[in-house]
Amino acid sequence: MLEQRIGTWLELQDALFAGSWSEVLGRHRSTFVFRGMPQVTNDLSTALNRKGLFVRKEKDLLRAFRKYARSYSPQPVESVWDWLALAQHHGLPTRMLDWTFSPYVALHFLTENPERYGEDGMVWCVDYRQTNRHLPRRLKTLLQREGADVFTGEMLATTASDLSTFDHLAKHPFVLFLEPPSLDARIVNQFALFSVMNGPELRLDTFLEAQVDGVRKLIIPAALKWEVRDKLDQSNITERVLFPGFDGLSRWLRRYYGPRAPAHASDAPPVRKRRRVTR
Template identity: 50%
Template sequence: MHVETVVAESWDHLQHELFADSWNEDLRRFRSRVAFRGLSDSSYRLETTLMRMGGPFAELERHMLRNFKKYAHRNVVEADSLWHWLSVAQHYGLPTRVMDWTYSPFVAMHFATGDLEKFDRDGAIWSVNYVKAHERLPRRLREWVEQEGANVLTVELLSDVVNSLHELDTLDSEKVLIFFEPPSIDDRIVNQYAFCSVMSDPRLVLDDWLCTHPGIARKIVIPAALKWEVRDKLDQANINERVLFPGLDGLSRWLKRHYSPRR
């Protein structure tokens, strides 16, 4: 089985595909229930930073997280839970099984078109319906979601059910995908409208899981020939590094890209 793939033919077509199925008849409002992730190269897989380490990465995960907790200042987390520590570790660059997503299709477009070195190849935006994904959660987690009337779990809710990597690994006989909102550690998370996912099996590439669960995800390809138009219009809409990465590093990255000549 394959994930549905659509190739954007224009800026307008791209908008149409990104906002498809966002109408909520119950609310009579446009309220998308989709997680977006932008990739500068459409051939990239949905691999975690932990996977990209190579070697026995699944066995090393708990050792890295244990030592991160040991050496990090305790005041960097709001609560001493697996999910707070995973969120902070991912945010500061430790390889983890966590994957970053955004509620914003425009933020995803930024990440698909932000690397000028990749403008000679197609980009892509993955969209995953997190409500449909959560229909496959174990019963006790589904009950928490339904009880709270939430679509995405919080770190506090998850901590009540799963609070160790071992518990996460053995969560259910079927491998599951969990979306959760990390604590607002800094303005970067807020400005990027960010949230996260984890697989209960750290070895399972998300592409493979999505292929075996049709109807949950779509892949929208941005052809290389369309990237410059998308990039320029995002900059005009103030979707850029200066906003998404507040601080001098984001400002410098934006200015470098903004003033780079078109090749």
């Protein structure tokens, strides 16, 4: 795994889009997914296995969610994978983690909380073609047959219709990336997908730290966060767009019009001294 400390906005752009050129396609088409985190101390534990709180309750949580959520779902949900995506999307502890195809959406989540601007943050960048090399043969064959690099719930259900079957596809840890159905505009606008590992107790950071290729961790210093945030706002990467509706609009306005005191001394613009005019 490569760890890189970023110094400037332009250096950040180069790092986020590094390796995006495809010789085969003759286009800039990145095979990386991204996850922005406001603190370098944040890990990649899931809400299910963080501190071991719910790891033994996965089946109970999902069974109860499916039982009570049917009346709320705007469309029929069939596979366990789509149920998991729906549950994760609405805050239930699951083995999934949120990722995005968009590096700028990842930067939004890095800078969405001004209270964290005094701390270094980070962006995880993961090449799913590299992590796919560790998939069990049945899942590799499925991707090849579909001509895909990430999974859908419908695809995955043809090989593993339940979590127990999925967990027994391989004895070694692996991760796959699952693109959820377009449950709402939030999923679509965030260009979202989820990571899934073959065990509720497994930690993705432990898995990724052992990978030589296709994993980068970009450290974003506190001194750069205000510039990143302001340029994202100008690019229309805001809560109003990523969380459509009254809640997202209010979150954006509260942050945008909130106090903008520098979080770090080096964030303040330089003071220009007036020239003394002699006559």
